[in-house]
Amino acid sequence: MKIPSINEAKAFLEEAEKMNPGKWISHSLYAAEAAQRIARLHPSMDSDAAYILGMLHDIGRRSGLAQMRHIIDGYKFMSEKGYTDAARICLTHSFPYKETDAAAAKWDCSQEDRLFIDSYLSEIEYNSYDKLIQLCDYLALPTGFCLIEKRMIDVAMRYGTNGYSTLKWKAVFDIKDEFEKEVNCSIYSILPGVIETTFE
Numbered sequence: 790m791k792i793p794s795i796n797e798a799k800a801f802l803e804e805a806e807k808m809n810p811g812k813w814i815s816h817s818l819y820a821a822e823a824a825q826r827i828a829r830l831h832p833s834m835d836s837d838a839a840y841i842l843g844m845l846h847d848i849g850r851r852s853g854l855a856q857m858r859h860i861i862d863g864y865k866f867m868s869e870k871g872y873t874d875a876a877r878i879c880l881t882h883s884f885p886y887k888e889t890d891a892a893a894a895k896w897d898c899s900q901e902d903r904l905f906i907d908s909y910l911s912e913i914e915y916n917s918y919d920k921l922i923q924l925c926d927y928l929a930l931p932t933g934f935c936l937i938e939k940r941m942i943d944v945a946m947r948y949g950t951n952g953y954s955t956l957k958w959k960a961v962f963d964i965k966d967e968f969e970k971e972v973n974c975s976i977y978s979i980l981p982g983v984i985e986t987t988f989e
Contacts, residue, residue: 790838791873798841798875805851812931813850819929820846824921826979830972834917845875846882846922856894856948857883861902878922880909885923885960887915891953893944924964928976933986936977937961 793801806814821843828839849855849863863879883892889907896903915923927940941958969976977983 790835791871792838792841792875793845793870793872795837795841798844801848801851802844805848808851809853811850813847815931816929817844817847819931819933820844820922820925823925823928823934823976823980827921827925827968827972827976830974830979831917831968832971834921839918839921842875842878842918842922843925846878846926848875849879855897857892857896858898858902861898861906874918877913878918880906881913881915881919882922882926884910885920885927885964886953886957888953888956891951891957893948893950893954893957895948920964920967924961924968924976927961928980930986932989933982934977934980935983935986937965939987 792798802814802817821840824843825836825840828834828836845863845867847859847863848866849859849861851866852859852862855862860880860883864876867873867876867879887910889896889903889910927937928934930940930943941961945954965976972979
């Protein structure tokens with residue numbers, strides 16, 4: 790798998806925090822920990838790889854304030870470093886329902902980039918790591934692990950909803966069910982502080 794080492798990934802995130810500090814940093818770290826905890830129990834996943842991919846899924850935010858542009862910025866940054874699997878996650882994490890019109894945030898990238906993302910998604914089949922980071926993106930607030938529903942409302946209140954929102958939400962719950970069968974337990978049972986973060 791073409792991804793950076795844990796130390797290199799941490800260095801990327803620390804550099805990004807200096808460039809564009811914000812709550813997205815702690816969100817990324819909680820998403821990474823959630824991915825690591827779930828992958829540890831999964832029969833065929835690498836927990837260190839899961840942690841690295843979770844840590845870097847929003848790395849495109851290093852470029853500054855952005856909405857959907859952050860996914861292509863992250864893809865380009867990781868691709869330039871030669872980390873194509875990390876680059877892939879930068880794109881796929883936002884689309885548990887594989888349709889770019891399902892994006893909640895504004896498309897603030899170029900039309901050329903939007904067309905590239907459309908084409909990229911249409912040509913791949915999601916693997917376990919794509920799905921894991923899509924799931925963990927919904928399990929992580931900047932303040933800790935939470936129920937998926939709370940994160941969904943958090944995103945909807947910031948960006949609104951559209952005609953694809955319920956399809957996207959259903960896709961996330963389908964992924965949750967898939968992983969719970971693989972790890973043979975509720976994902977919430979392995980994420981400390983879910984109750985406190987959800988009901989704070």
